[in-house]
Amino acid sequence: MAVVSKGLEGIVAAETRLGEVRGQEGVLFYCGYDINELAGKVSYEEVVHLLFYQRLPNRAELDKLTTALRAEREIPQGVIDYLQSAPKSARPIDVMRTAVSMLGCYDTMRHDLDMSHEQATAIKLVAQIGVIAAYFHRARNGQSLPPVRKDISEAAHFLYLMTGEVPTKEAEQTLDVAYVLHAEHGFNASTFTARVVASTLSDMHSAISAAIGALKGPLHGGANEGVIHMLEEIGSPDKVDAWVEDALAQKKKIMGIGHRVYKVLDPRAPHLRDMAVKLTEQLGEPKWIQMSERIATIMRERKSLNANVDFYSATVYYSLGIPTDLFTPIFAIARMSGWTAHVLEQWSENRLFRPMSEYVGRPYGQKVVPIDER
Ligand SMILES: CC(C)(COP(=O)(O)OP(=O)(O)OC[C@H]1O[C@@H](n2cnc3c(N)ncnc32)[C@H](O)[C@@H]1OP(=O)(O)O)[C@@H](O)C(=O)NCCC(=O)NCCS
Numbered sequence: 001m002a003v004v005s006k007g008l009e010g011i012v013a014a015e016t017r018l019g020e021v022r023g024q025e026g027v028l029f030y031c032g033y034d035i036n037e038l039a040g041k042v043s044y045e046e047v048v049h050l051l052f053y054q055r056l057p058n059r060a061e062l063d064k065l066t067t068a069l070r071a072e073r074e075i076p077q078g079v080i081d082y083l084q085s086a087p088k089s090a091r092p093i094d095v096m097r098t099a100v101s102m103l104g105c106y107d108t109m110r111h112d113l114d115m116s117h118e119q120a121t122a123i124k125l126v127a128q129i130g131v132i133a134a135y136f137h138r139a140r141n142g143q144s145l146p147p148v149r150k151d152i153s154e155a156a157h158f159l160y161l162m163t164g165e166v167p168t169k170e171a172e173q174t175l176d177v178a179y180v181l182h183a184e185h186g187f188n189a190s191t192f193t194a195r196v197v198a199s200t201l202s203d204m205h206s207a208i209s210a211a212i213g214a215l216k217g218p219l220h221g222g223a224n225e226g227v228i229h230m231l232e233e234i235g236s237p238d239k240v241d242a243w244v245e246d247a248l249a250q251k252k253k254i255m256g257i258g259h260r261v262y263k264v265l266d267p268r269a270p271h272l273r274d275m276a277v278k279l280t281e282q283l284g285e286p287k288w289i290q291m292s293e294r295i296a297t298i299m300r301e302r303k304s305l306n307a308n309v310d311f312y313s314a315t316v317y318y319s320l321g322i323p324t325d326l327f328t329p330i331f332a333i334a335r336m337s338g339w340t341a342h343v344l345e346q347w348s349e350n351r352l353f354r355p356m357s358e359y360v361g362r363p364y365g366q367k368v369v370p371i372d373e374r
Helices: 044-053 059-071 077-085 092-106 117-140 154-163 169-182 189-199 204-215 223-234 237-249 269-283 287-303 309-319 324-348
Strands: 019-022 027-030
Touching: 027 044, 044 059, 044 117, 044 154, 044 169, 044 324, 059 117, 077 092, 077 117, 092 117, 092 204, 092 324, 117 154, 117 204, 117 324, 154 169, 154 324, 169 269, 169 309, 169 324, 189 204, 189 324, 204 324, 223 237, 223 287, 223 309, 223 324, 237 287, 269 287, 269 309, 287 309, 309 324
Parallel strands: none
Antiparallel strands: 019 027
């Protein structure tokens, strides 16, 4: 008899050369590099190269990729029109999902490239996703949309478009490290979604719009927004214990805590925690990190659960002055490299995903009763 694994827990659904998550040890590798080896030592653009080509670039290769990314930043006028006409109250992650889908309608085949159309589409998506998020944010605030620049990094460019000012080196580096830490994570729900869509030989934009839809859920990338809402609701460090006890009694999930695969500390969390501590100190607002630390301690002691990537990234983004509803879009911006690399990998050795289900419904042999007699 087939074994049912709810949520596909423990099931290995394919091989990958991209990322490995070792849950029992709390270790994460991108193409053989420990995340602790990469974070702070390589830029996000180097990680994009690593994921696309499975090796870190030399200087010439990095220059080539960086130039290609920056050349693709401009988004079609039709998508800009949509970003300016979308409801101002819409969630940025929903607008992003829709805009990515629209981009697919403008994805015309080019023959002047030394790469496949699919690879070129992946580069375009990595380059344009941040522009979409920043432009919608400005449009909903009634602000003008600055032309894209081609002389600053992916992280700096997002902050530049969002605020209209080139960020400080420190803000750029902070976001860059956050991008590096979020770029890839094996067969998480959104990446798996992208690969399932790709496995039908659908197109890249369909796979990525679906992935964004999966990411936005609070059990996945939406948790980082939930963390700030939770901290705001708690209000001050002295209220943490009672709030958490109450939430646990009501069997509520504490956002940013726990993980399907990591049974020890998520290796990305300490990097984000260190950045959060530094930034909140500089801002003179240590209460956010104090509340976070207390929540993490209680959850470790009471439930043996640890903080995950979303727990401290929320405070990092908040300290950078980024609005809460852009936290999950930032996750999507960083993960775009991982998603597209996975889609390319799926197509390189495709097999349609088609699992089975165990039927547990009404007994077999039901007879149709005429509609007026039911
Ligand atoms: C990520 C998540 C969905 C994993 O769920 P999961 O695979 O069911 O987790 P586990 O099997 O390890 O859960 C073990 C127990 O801890 C509980 N638990 C897990 N995460 C919890 C949380 N954040 N708050 C409270 N209890 C939690 C589960 O309900 C379960 O309790 P039970 O044994 O009484 O049923 C879950 O931890 C969660 O919802 N976390 C909050 C959302 C989040 O931060 N998501 C981002 C992940 S990167």
